[in-house]
Amino acid sequence: MSKSVDVERIIAETLRTAGVQGAHDAAIAEALRNRGLLLDGIETAISGFSGEHRWLSNFWLSPVTLDGVTAATAEHHYQAAKAMNTDDWSQVMSAETPGAAKRAGSAIEARDDWDDVKVQVMRRVTEAKFKYPDLAKRLLDTGHAPLIEENHWHDTFWGVCSCDVHGYSGQNMLGRILMDVRQSLRVKLSA
Numbered sequence: 001m002s003k004s005v006d007v008e009r010i011i012a013e014t015l016r017t018a019g020v021q022g023a024h025d026a027a028i029a030e031a032l033r034n035r036g037l038l039l040d041g042i043e044t045a046i047s048g049f050s051g052e053h054r055w056l057s058n059f060w061l062s063p064v065t066l067d068g069v070t071a072a073t074a075e076h077h078y079q080a081a082k083a084m085n086t087d088d089w090s091q092v093m094s095a096e097t098p099g100a101a102k103r104a105g106s107a108i109e110a111r112d113d114w115d116d117v118k119v120q121v122m123r124r125v126t127e128a129k130f131k132y133p134d135l136a137k138r139l140l141d142t143g144h145a146p147l148i149e150e151n152h153w154h155d156t157f158w159g160v161c162s163c164d165v166h167g168y169s170g171q172n173m174l175g176r177i178l179m180d181v182r183q184s185l186r187v188k189l190s191a
């Protein structure tokens with residue numbers, strides 16, 4: 001499969017989660033193209049959460065309050081949710097950087113059902129992150145742009161890895177959650 005076709009498939013999939021429902025991928029792509037939302041594949045997508053789009057990353061330095069507890073970043077909350085005891089939890093939550101929180105989260109023993117709950121945890125953490133008006137506005141301002149957590153560190157679950165081996169493939173779960181949260185904000189705004 002060529003890279004451009006693959007990109008189109010990812011965009012169609014992610015757009016379906018963004019609120020464009022019920023049609024065949026090609027039909028979705030066509031409809032979006034007609035509405036000027038999908039130009040030539042990747043151009044209209046935000047692919048990669050770095051530079052001006054760094055705020056979409058879980059590593060963005062903005063406080064996130066969840067269940068009454070404020071963490072330094074979304075990553076701190078997500079990684080701490082793996083913990084099975086308060087010592088581990090505190091260690092992750094007090095990490096100096098989101099990178100350190102990620103390392104701490106990989107070093108502790110995760111709850112048995114972590115794989116079953118991690119997407120729901122990420123959804124709650126992301127929702128909490130975008131409760132802040134400044135970030136909510138930024139997210140809404142991305143309109144219907146597909147949000148793709150493009151990375152080079154082989155994370156094909158939360159993102160899409162663009163290394164030579166993976167060749168821009170992955171489930172883009174974080175991107176999908178971000179689009180889902182964006183859609184909820186949009187619905188709330190128009191209610």
Ligand SMILES: Nc1c(N[C@@H]2O[C@H](COP(=O)(O)O)[C@@H](O)[C@H]2O)[nH]c(=O)[nH]c1=O
Pocket residue numbers: 057058059075078102105106153155158174
């Ligand atoms: N954003 C970002 C990363 N990715 C983050 O790592 C988390 C996945 O952790 P795990 O489920 O434990 O594998 C998830 O929050 C994902 O967004 N990794 C990095 O090294 N640098 C980064 O800038």
